[in-house]
Amino acid sequence: MRRFTIPVLFWTVIGFMAVLVPHVSQATSPLLEKVRLSVPSMHCELCPFTVRRALERIPGVMRAQASLSSKTATVWIRKGDVRIRDLERATDEAGYPSSLLSVQMIRSSE
Numbered sequence: 001m002r003r004f005t006i007p008v009l010f011w012t013v014i015g016f017m018a019v020l021v022p023h024v025s026q027a028t029s030p031l032l033e034k035v036r037l038s039v040p041s042m043h044c045e046l047c048p049f050t051v052r053r054a055l056e057r058i059p060g061v062m063r064a065q066a067s068l069s070s071k072t073a074t075v076w077i078r079k080g081d082v083r084i085r086d087l088e089r090a091t092d093e094a095g096y097p098s099s100l101l102s103v104q105m106i107r108s109s110e
Helices: 006-028 047-056 084-093
Strands: 031-038 061-067 072-078 099-107
Touching: 031 084, 047 061, 047 072, 047 084, 084 099
Parallel strands: none
Antiparallel strands: 031 072, 031 099, 061 072
16 A cells, blocks of 8 residues: 655645646636627717727626727627616617627637
């Protein structure tokens, strides 16, 4: 029967933790929603800036982008923190009515 010394036992436990910990953190990372909105009324270079700023003012929005060429806005929110209608209302109040194109679930590390 082999006897384990304290240093051997210590490094064995550390080795197992190094293998297990990354998997645990990935499994528990919060989900984000990547929401794409159609914003057809954008027509000049200032419009995407205005739309982005309106979306970024909503509590719970992690990040927002707007594109004049595709006439879309993309918003990253934590799942369950922001409603789609809040995003649409914000763009509408800024003078740019929008509608939902898609919602995609992603991990926060992406």
